[in-house]
Amino acid sequence: MKASELKKGMIIQEGGEYFVVIEMDHKTPGNLRAIYQATLKSLINPKTVNRRYSPSDMVDKAELDSKKVQYLFHDHAGFHFMDMETYETLTISDELVGDAKNYLKENLAAELLYHEHRPLAVELPASVDLKVIESAPGIRGDTSGKAMKPAKVETGLIVNVPLFVEEGEIIKVDTRTNDYLGRA
Numbered sequence: 372m373k374a375s376e377l378k379k380g381m382i383i384q385e386g387g388e389y390f391v392v393i394e395m396d397h398k399t400p401g402n403l404r405a406i407y408q409a410t411l412k413s414l415i416n417p418k419t420v421n422r423r424y425s426p427s428d429m430v431d432k433a434e435l436d437s438k439k440v441q442y443l444f445h446d447h448a449g450f451h452f453m454d455m456e457t458y459e460t461l462t463i464s465d466e467l468v469g470d471a472k473n474y475l476k477e478n479l480a481a482e483l484l485y486h487e488h489r490p491l492a493v494e495l496p497a498s499v500d501l502k503v504i505e506s507a508p509g510i511r512g513d514t515s516g517k518a519m520k521p522a523k524v525e526t527g528l529i530v531n532v533p534l535f536v537e538e539g540e541i542i543k544v545d546t547r548t549n550d551y552l553g554r555a
Contacts, residue, residue: 375427379392379548439456449465450475500541500543519532524544533551541554
């Protein structure tokens with residue numbers, strides 16, 4: 372696929388390694404040709420690299436095996452998932468789960484991505500429903516623009532929500548951008 376089709380969260384293969392796209396910036400410096408600045412995190416080694424691509428450059432999207440799993444709980448050993456086909460319990464390390472931990476709640480369906488029978492990443496649904504547990508009351512007044520306030524959800528994640536959202540409400544959160552999508 373072309374580099375212009377890369378999006379945050381995609382997994383690509385480059386030089387025998389697998390990388391997840393952490394950031395993707397489109398830059399057009401002056402009268403020059405456009406470039407894509409990508410920040411990639413290796414799924415095998417603990418390293419982060421920056422790459423520049425022209426819009427016509429080709430990148431290889433990773434072909435990984437996946438298993439449907441259900442999140443169970445977290446303890447000192449790691450995150451526990453249940454394989455939906457075999458009902459076997461799988462324990463995944465905190466490092467491997469990464470930022471996905473901010474969206475994991477009991478019974479959430481997800482996918483584990485594998486390469487050669489080794490788990491590489493947890494792939495979440497595009498959005499999840501989370502309960503607001505802590506939020507300041509909305510302040511009336513300067514609301515000429517899109518007024519937002521921080522709210523803490525049940526997983527500990529802080530999300531910017533509109534002023535009308537109150538504690539105890541269930542909201543829909545985008546797992547790729549951490550944005551408020553609406554009430555659930």
